[in-house]
Amino acid sequence: MATTLAVLVWTVVALVVLVSLGLNLVGLFGNWLIFGAMAGVWIFYGFVPFGLLGLGGMLAFAVLGEVLETVLAGYGASRFGGSRGAMVAALVGCILGAIAGTPLFPVVGTLVGACAGAFVAAALYEFLQNDAGLNRALWVGTGALVGKIGGIIAKFSCGLAILAVAWATF
DSSP states (O other): OHHHHHHHHHHHHHHHHHHHHHHHHTTSSHHHHHHHHHHHHHHHTTTOSSHHHHHHHHHHHHHHHHHHHHHHHHHHHHHTTOOHHHHHHHHHHHHHHHHHHHHHSTTHHHHHHHHHHHHHHHHHHHHHHSOOOHHHHHHHHHHHHHHHHHHHHHHHHHHHHHHHHHHHHO
């Protein structure tokens, strides 16, 4: 019976991890689900695997993934010559775009909306507030878009890092 239960638990954990990595690719909360699955394994095995240091490392990567995903769109706008206002606009655009895109096309709309929101908000801010020419404003918007995509990749990588910590400390 114990073997059957263990197989069932690991099957559920594997499915959660696969779905979670996919959620990370569309900018959703996948790392938190991976962390939750690993915490569930920790509880299932009587608080033995991972240890508090391993769980702390997994938690740190979950937080880092969220921070990187949020900050990199603004950083991209800045690296492409945008002002501080364009950085903030890119961050706000990501959030508003994700909210607007989700009901239109669930899951994929979140990603497309966040990327489009970062691009449009940064470009529009730069064009209207800083009297930038259209080409410069579009360049700053492109930076925000590239940064947002980089943030999604960083978040996905943090999900893989959570799995690496789990593997190393199990």
